[in-house]
Structures are given as structure tokens and as C-alpha cells.
Amino acid sequence: MDFKKYNPLENKIYQVLNHKGEVVNKDDIPSLNNDQLVYLYKMMLYTRIIDDKALSYQRQGRMLTYAPNTGQEAAQIGSAYAMDKDDWLVPAFRELGAWLVRGVPLKNIYLYWYGNEWGSHMPEGVKVLPVSVPIASQMQHATGIGMANNIKGEESVVVAYVGDGGTSHGDFHEALNFAAVFKSPVVFIIQNNQYAISTSRKIQTISENLAQKAVAYGLPGIVVDGNDMFAVYNATKEAIDRARNGQGPTLIEAYTYRLGAHTTSDDPTKYRDDKEVEEWREKDPFIRFRKYLVDNNVLDENWEVETKTNLEKEVMETFESIENNSDTEILDIFKYHYEKMTPQLQEQYDDYMSFLEGGK
Amino acid sequence: MDFKKYNPLENKIYQVLNHKGEVVNKDDIPSLNNDQLVYLYKMMLYTRIIDDKALSYQRQGRMLTYAPNTGQEAAQIGSAYAMDKDDWLVPAFRELGAWLVRGVPLKNIYLYWYGNEWGSHMPEGVKVLPVSVPIASQMQHATGIGMANNIKGEESVVVAYVGDGGTSHGDFHEALNFAAVFKSPVVFIIQNNQYAISTSRKIQTISENLAQKAVAYGLPGIVVDGNDMFAVYNATKEAIDRARNGQGPTLIEAYTYRLGAHTTSDDPTKYRDDKEVEEWREKDPFIRFRKYLVDNNVLDENWEVETKTNLEKEVMETFESIENNSDTEILDIFKYHYEKMTPQLQEQYDDYMSFLEGGK
Amino acid sequence: MANTLNIIQAINQALMVEMKNDKTIVVYGEDVGIEGGVFRATVDLQKTYGKERVFDTPLAESAIVGTAIGMAINGLKPVVEMQFSGFSYPAFNQIISHVARMRNRSRGQYNLPMVIRAPYGGGIRALEHHSESTEALYSQIPGLKVVIPSTPYDAKGLLISALRDPDPVLFWEPKRIYRAFKQEIPEEAYEIPIGKAKVINEGKDITVVSWGAMIPDVQKALKLIEKENVSVELIDLRTIAPIDRETIAQSVKKTGRFLVVHEAPKTLGVGAELISIVNEKAFLSLEAPPTRLTGFDTTFPLPRGEKHYIPSPERIAKTIMDIVKY
Amino acid sequence: MANTLNIIQAINQALMVEMKNDKTIVVYGEDVGIEGGVFRATVDLQKTYGKERVFDTPLAESAIVGTAIGMAINGLKPVVEMQFSGFSYPAFNQIISHVARMRNRSRGQYNLPMVIRAPYGGGIRALEHHSESTEALYSQIPGLKVVIPSTPYDAKGLLISALRDPDPVLFWEPKRIYRAFKQEIPEEAYEIPIGKAKVINEGKDITVVSWGAMIPDVQKALKLIEKENVSVELIDLRTIAPIDRETIAQSVKKTGRFLVVHEAPKTLGVGAELISIVNEKAFLSLEAPPTRLTGFDTTFPLPRGEKHYIPSPERIAKTIMDIVKY
Ligand SMILES: Cc1ncc(C[n+]2csc(CCOP(=O)(O)OP(=O)(O)O)c2C)c(N)n1
């Protein structure tokens, strides 16, 4: 693909599959084999099941606040799938699909949302940073990881996520500028899901799109249809290649939509019309990707039914395995602030334990 | 003038007088009468004398750290002169020319650099904010002043200054974005003097110019020759008119050069070539503006000599008037933190005074 | 008229009535407009006073505070929300470098009548950064006032005072008890003075000082030791900066014993300042070491650990008894 | 070998020798490269170790710290400079939300071996924001270590320890005494343990604790009362977080009297914490109220007022005598 054909200043948007699942850009169908396509589809199924289950657990009072991803699967899965084994992923907090593709176990993810810090401790070799709650702050970490790669002469690149809301933050500006100046090998992906909680994308900025903000840093930027798995995958792959070849960072705006609530504490009917949601429901990345697979005889419907059943079972079992078994160990609250606990912390821990032992 | 003819993405730069003092853009000679032209020239003389004296006082150990303006007079005076009586000026810290044009008494300016807070207390009706030392932070104040104007239905506009270094800061990003979103009537002027202390403009950003950063906010931006009084004046005037007409903010990059040191604590030979400085000395805004005035029979050389002498005298007298008479009143250290001193502050003041009174 | 409200409703009402009285008040921040705030503190304000005076902003705390400075300079009274106190840090530079200093810097020319509101504190089973108690960070900055209410009545009265204060006020709201209980309070505007602590219970054996969401927990602790024949003087600090040293010193001179309970970490918390004040003003009255019972010197834990963090009524009760028996 | 250096030179030498020992160290910030820092702390480092390991950045403190977090995660040891401690605030969010918490958040997976250096304190007749003492702000944040040297020997040894520490260290440098005096110190690398205070003088009548640029002033004060027959135990705190409570408690148990001298504002300053520690650990030994002599609760004044702000040797001397005579 050629970035130059999609200049954000001309408000171009890059698409391969339109929302009906039709190929609009035949040359750009990525050369993925059937196994790969099926894998991507399976990841979509997986994320949606994880989301749905989490929401239903939450309604049952079994799960805490949860931030759903429905509608943004292509933006997440398509981008993460373009990464190489050694690449780093720097998430914001709504990157379920990307986490799964990069090998974060569901157990970690649920444990995190269930309120235990061990959810952020990744298995060996999974180069995924913990959730970063302060909006946009993680972008600077991504830039720094890439700068270190340059200094160490390492080839891995970094893919970092931020929301449309995050683009307004000072840290966004500084992270992109540092990345540009130091040619840090980072691909910044804006998941523009049109809202920051209740705040419409239109309130964040009056620039016509978010990708054009790249101009401020002398960087390439592109708007991609974030609900189009192939467009996201291709653009990210191209940007990753550039980064790996020493051509520096890229800004990608994945134009998408959060079909659900901001989190389970949020009621989106307060700030947006059903009509708008319905329009976007037709553009669901799921529908069009499935249609493409069906049209191209890649999808076996029996496999699909079976896979769903298996995934559902796995998701339920994973949740149940942590549900009654995830209280924080008291020592863990104290133990990880420094390599060695300070005398102060030791004393506070000891005092608390002796209080507990002395009865309430 | 027409901003659209000077698109920063095409790396255009707006000029009326070139560095030899030749008119390169005849249609754009502003309609200023001779008195006005002479006033502008007088302000240039004034700033340069104030700078030179401050530097020599500093060398004599009579002045503290001082930040000189030499080379940036046109950028400062030309822009401030485009303002109306009720407009607000929000400086960074290197805006001597703008301060003088806006009616800040030299006494305030010297008192400030001499280390007394009363220097920042402006005379009634002088709508100039105090120096803002934390780089770029003042831009948000400017945006807020403009937002308040919109809410109150007031017509005044805000002119705010920042350095090339300041464009890298998060506050720059947020201030411009808020201004754009809320159509705040602000003209942001980057005095791009090519350095932030020792750090070259080339290290701040790889964007070709600084004005193109406006694109990120959906705003108009323009690079003007910051050493060209007319270019700066015209562009600022146009931007002020836009702001006053409800068309929102503008970003102006005044491309200029700091001919002197960053401050009196700085030794620029450590980080830049004499050759570069010499090249810029030829582009001194002083030289070309004077040449224009001479060529157009506006400047009376006797007047010039006399004016210089008078200004020098005034500057010396002003400095001497504060020199031995500007110690901070002890009560002033405590008195202005709240409308009423807290009991804590009152106690600390009383204790200190009784210590002083009880001998050393 | 009867008007029975919880804390969040009382805050909303304070804004509602005072915006009517004072046309210079404007309210803005992330999600405070259409949505009325993630905790509903600003609900219906936009409907009532329009989008000019109540509006949503881009996501940028530094600019929210930074533009408020400009607004205050230009004659308005901005009331801005930090969605959680843990997200006030991007605005830290504006707060410490400008909000706190503009008046002194300009030798009284530019005062900044503005209010920064934020929910603070833990115990609502929230994500990281949503549970912290940051009063010590801000209370040490010369030029700021920091206020924390613990009841609906105080919340309304203190917020109205903050709105009428010529100085910048940080109004930190105890989110754990936003909806914990209701009180009957006046419908109209009324003020509670900033800088004055409130003696909730008089007592003679020990002085216990606390504030915000810890007050109900201390009260539960007092219930637990009701039978112990200990007379506790309970003081709600209410204003963290400037601290009402007089009320505390008087109390400790009477009781000779002192406990401060707060949910923020121990080291350099407000408890340390209170103990120093007690030493400075009532040293000779002390019959036992003045003591602090606080959160640990750790980050506030995620929900599965949070019950350990906040001092429980049981721990408070035990600590009071330990001090009394000293 | 003889190697007689002032504090700024000692800092430079610590970096110089340790960058040779440890190839993962990188140094960056505003003007630290070509210029070698506005105070010359990093002079010649770029020449010696190249532009890859020592470089200038755009003007953006949040990104300087934020990228350092990423570098540390990715195996390097960044040493970043805040040009003045008063310009660390734009990085406050990165420091409190990430530098301090990454290890705990990831349950030990990502430690952040990084150093944030900054000159702090007043008395150099500087512009606003160039004179503040901010140790209390940072020392209260769980997960950080805060170190302040007062001599060239300590500066080098403590900085080397900081560079070898697996945890993030804020290294705050007493700029007022950067060049005040020289000491003969070893040329090679050596460590001084973080977390340990230093007893400068042993004494039995009163414990005086201070740190950084105030140490020479306290020493001058001791000279002023030399003839008074008062035996002062002078302690240099050296590490502000975590505080060496043991050394202080032991000393006060011996002397029964306590004074802390710091140049930061009084309210919620480190003095408050020390007084609380003294109460917790040595209450029964106290013969006079533990006392703090500090900067005022004001913004640090511009140069024409600064002489009033920093506690003078005369005030220190008088305060010591007042406590001893109590
Ligand atoms: C610095 C900061 N301010 C406020 C918040 C509270 N908050 C959490 S999510 C959110 C909206 C984020 O919007 P966006 O960046 O578009 O991401 P999305 O939620 O749409 O994925 C806000 C304001 C925060 N986490 N961090």
C-alpha cells in the first residue's frame, strides 16, 4: 500500500473492504492464507465472547467495572497481527483484541479487571506493557522504548494505542514530537471510536481528522477504516516496516466506533442517539469480515459453531477460576514498591498483621 | 494581506521588506503615517538601549540575570503595535518591545529583572500579564482570557507569545487545541529565534517550520519574516481582525534570531558558530527598517541623535532610581498569598520580625 | 423547606443556587456538560444555565486549569472539575506555578477566584488512579486553600464559601460517601467558613481529628468503644489548608491525647503536620505520643486488596484505646 | 590520587566514571549535551560518550521523564535532568503515576532503574521558579527514593549508588553550594548507601537534623554558639525518602531535644515528618518540644527579598539556644 495516496489533508480514508464486505481495493487484499484468516476471525469471536461474558458477569455483580471493546475488534486485532514476535505493545486500556493476539492470557485480562495487580504481570516473553490509565501518558513510554532500541541497535518496533480523547492531551504532543526527533520506531494508533466517555470527537478538536495532526511533527499520518481488518492490517504493517527500516514513527487513525458503553458504569443513551448507534452497527467489523470469509469459502460454519462453544466454555472456566480465588495477598500490597521493602513498609506490614492476628 | 498565499506546508515565508530594506511586496506596505513609522523606530531604539544598558549594568554587577532581545525587535514591536487599546498581551519572558508598546513602564521592567515582584504589578489599564517563566504555560492563560471574552461578549483579543522551544511543550498543544475548539480570540506568536538556550530549533522538531503545527488544530498558520517590521505587523493585524470577527485563533511563526546570549548567564559561543551569528547580523531588523525610513525620507538624523541621547538618559535615570531603592518589604513577602493573611503566615511574619528586632 | 440530600446532591445544589446568584460562574471540564459529570455533580447545570456557562472540554487537565486561570484574570469565576483527583497531576504545573502564585507574583493585581473540584479517596472498588487521597500534595503549596467536606450540609456550605472566596480553592470531595447518607439542609445558599474545623463531639480524654470519608468510619469506631467509658473529642478538620490550629490546640490542651486518622499514606501526610502543630502548641499537655493512623505508604491497591488499606473502624477503635491506656 | 572537587564537579565525575562502568547509562535532558548543562553538571559527557548516550532533547519535561520510563523498561538506565526542580512539575504526572508505580503495578515485572537529577533550592538570586525546595512533594510518593547530598564526597558516592539502584531515584542537588567548597575525594567509583543519614558531629544536648545546602548554614550557626557550652549532635539526613528513622530516634533518645532546619516551606515540609517520627520513636525522651526552623509558607521571593527566606545562621543559633534553654 502507498500512504501517499491517502493524504489526511485531503480527508482520504483507506479502505479495502467496505462495510458490506465488498472488496473496494482489490490490489490491497493482504496475502494471508486461510489459516491466518481463520485465526483472525477466531480472535474476533474470542474478543466478543470475552466482552459479552464480562458484561453479563458485571450485571450479575460478579465483575467490577469493565471497558468493552465491541465494534473496535478490527482496529485492535488487525493492527496487532501486523507485529513481529519481538515487537512491543503499549496499550491504553481498551485493547482486548491486541492483547490476545500478542499472547496475553485471558486469565491476566480478567484478573486485571477483577481488581488484582497480578493481572498486569505478563508471562515471560510477552512484551506488553500494563494498562495505562492516565490518558495518553503511555505514548511517551512507547517513544522511550523505541529510543532505547535505537541506542541498543535492536530491531524490534513498538505499537502504541491511544483514544481520540487522548489526542488532546499534552503527552500526545510530546510523545509524537520526541518520537519524530529521535526517529523512534513506533507506530501510534489512534482508536478513534468517536467518544471519550460522553465527549464527542467533535468536541476534542476541530481538525478534520486526527491523522492530520502528524503534520505538526513532520510525520506521515493516515486515516484508515478502523472497522476494516485488512485496511488496519496493511497500514500497520507498512508503518511497522518503515519503523523497522529506520524511517521513524507513523500516526494511524483507525476510524471506528464504540458500539457499547464507555465502561459498565456508563450509560451512553445520555449522550448519543440510537440512530447513530444503529448506523454504526451496520458497519460492525465483524459482519464485513465474516462476509468476506464466507464469500471466499474460508469459513466453515460447523467450525464456527464449535469454536464459539469451545471459546465460551474456556472464557467461563477462566473467569470462574479467578472468581473465588483472587484476593490480594496482604504482603503483595507492600512488597513491590521497591526491590527491598523499606523499614517503614516492613513496620506497617508487621503492625497490620499483628492487628489482624490480635483479632479484629 | 492574504494568509492563503503563504501556506506553511509549502514552506512559504511572508515578507514585505527584505533584509536589505528593499520592498519586495509593494502592495503590502501598511498604511502607517510618518509619525507612526517614527514611533516604531523609536521603540526599536528604546529596546536596544534598554538591552545594552541592562547588559552593561549586569557586567558591572549592578543587575541580575537579564534576557536580551536584540535581533527580535521587529517581531515584538511589529506584533504588539497591531493591537487595539483594550487587547490583552500575554508574554513569555522575552518581550521587551511588546511590553513597551503596550505601555508597560520601563521602571516595571527593570524592577522585575532587578528581582522585585512589584515589577509585575502593572499600572491601571495596562492589560499585560506578568512574565511566565514555565515555558509555554502562559499560552493556556491566553486561551482562557479569550474564552472569557466570548462568554462575556467582549470584543478585545489576546496576543500571546511563546518561543521555538515552547512549541515542544504539552501546554502549547493543549492551549492551541482549546483555543481552536472554543474559537478563542487569540493570536499566538512564536518568536522562533532559532534557539532554546543551547538547543537548536532543529532539535525541537523535524517539521519544516513551526507554523505548520497549526494544521493539527485545524487553524491557519503562517511563517513571517520576524525581522521585517511590516510583515509582522500585517500578519498580526490580519490575525487580530480574524479573532475580533469571531473567526478564532491564528498561529504566527515569526522567523527571527537571538543575536545575543540566552541570558547574561549564557555563553552562546559554546553552541553556535560566529559565522551563523554574522549572517544573521546582516538581517538585523534594525538595519532594514532604518534603511526603509531613510529611503523614504521619514527619518531625520538629528532627531535620531537627540532621541537616542534622551532615551539613554531616561533609561539610566530609571535604572538608578530603582537601583538603591528596591529591596523587598518584608511584609510584602507574606501579604499577597491570600486576600487575608492566614494565621500561619501572620505568625511567621511576627516571629521573623521579632527575631529581627531582638538583634540579629 | 425540607430538602433532604446526599453529598453529591448537595454539591449540585450549591452550584445550582450560586450560579443563579453569581453570573460570573462558569463550570467546565471533562464530561461535566451533557453527561452532568461521571458522578452527576453537575447534572442539569447545562440545561439550566446553557452551554456558554456549562460545557465539556477536550481531554486535557493542564488546559482545563490553565484556561481557568485566564478566565479568572478576565473577570469570571471558573469552577473546573478534575474527573478524579488522581487525574489532576497533568495540571500540577499550572496549579503550583500559576494558580497558587499569580496573586503574589503580581503583588495583588491578579487574584484568581476559581474552584477546582475533584472526587478523592478510595473504597469504591475502582481502577488504578481512581482511589487516591492527595490532600497533602496540595495543602503544602503556599497560595492554595484546600477544603474537604464530610456531610451534605457542610458540602453545600463549604462549596458556596469556596465559590465566594477571592482565592483559589481546591474542593476535594469524598467520593466514597457521595451517596452514603442524606441530611435535611436549607434550599437557599448559605456559607460555612473556610479555615474552621468543626468539633463534632466534645470530649475530655482524647482528641481525634479526621476529615472527609473517614469521619463516618471514626464515628463507627466510637460506637465500638461506646461502653469503654472513654470521652472522645472528635474534630472534623474540614479545611486542610490553612489548618485551623487553634481548635486543635485547644482540644489537645484539654485532652492531652491526640490521634489523627486519614486515608492518605502516612509519610508526609497531613497527620505529620497535625502532630507537629500539636507539639508546637500543646507540648506540655501531652500525656501520650500524638499518633497517626493512616493508609499505608503504598499505592492504593486495586479492589481485591483495598479493604486492607483504609483504616477500619476496628483499627481506629483499637488505636484510640491504646492511646488512652498509654 | 588527589582529586579535589566541588559538588558540581563531583556529580560530573560520578557520571563520567559510572558511564564507563555501565554501558546502559544514557544521559539526556534540556541543554545537557552540547552545553553540558546550565550548571555544567554534564559537561564533557557528550564528548566522551557520544551523542547516542548523551543528548539534548526538545523542551518537554513530561516527555523527558516519560521516555525515560520506556527506556528503563527496555533495559537502559536513563539519567535525566530537570533543568531546575521548579521545572519538574510538567513531569509530575509521569513521576507520580508511572515512575513511582510501574514496579508495583506490574508486580515486580518492570522495575525502573532511572535517576532524575535536578538542582533545587534558593539563594542564587534567580528568577521565579528557580529557587524552590520540593523534597516534600516527592518524598511522600510511595515508590520513589529522594536523595540530597551536601558535600562533594557524598554527592559522588550517593549519585553512584543512585545509578546502581534498581529503583527510581530523584537526586536533588543543592545548587546554592554547587561551588561553595572543594573536597579531596577518590577518583574511582565508590558508593554511599541510600537510606542512611550521617552523623556529622556527635553531641548530647540537642539533635539538629538538616540536609543539602542548609548544612553549611547550620555549621555556621554552631560556630556562633561555640562558646555556649552546648553539645550539638548534627545529622545530615542525606536521603529524604526513605528516611533513616533509626539514626534520628537513637540521637533524640540520647539528647532529648530536637531541631530540624530546612529551607522548604514549613507546612507539610519534611520537618513535619521528622517531628512525627521523633514523637513515635522517642516520645518519652523529649525534654522540649521538637521544633522546626524552615522557610516561610510562601513562594520563594525574588532576589530582593530572598535573604529573609532562608533561615540564617543567626536564626538557627538562636533557635538552638531557645530549645536548649527550654
Ligand atoms: C489524564 C486522565 N484524565 C481523565 C481520565 C478519565 N477517563 C478515563 S477514560 C476517559 C476517556 C478516554 O477517551 P478516549 O481517549 O477516546 O478513549 P476511549 O475510552 O474512547 O477508548 C477519561 C476522560 C483519565 N483516565 N486520565
Ligand SMILES: Cc1ncc(C[n+]2csc(CCOP(=O)(O)OP(=O)(O)O)c2C)c(N)n1
Ligand atoms: C517548563 C520549563 N522548562 C525549562 C525552563 C528553563 N528555560 C528557561 S528559558 C528556556 C529556553 C526557552 O526557549 P524558547 O522557548 O525558544 O524561548 P527563548 O529563550 O528563545 O526566547 C529554558 C529551557 C523553563 N523556564 N520552563
Ligand SMILES: [Mg+2]
Ligand atoms: Mg474514544
Ligand SMILES: [Mg+2]
Ligand atoms: Mg528560542
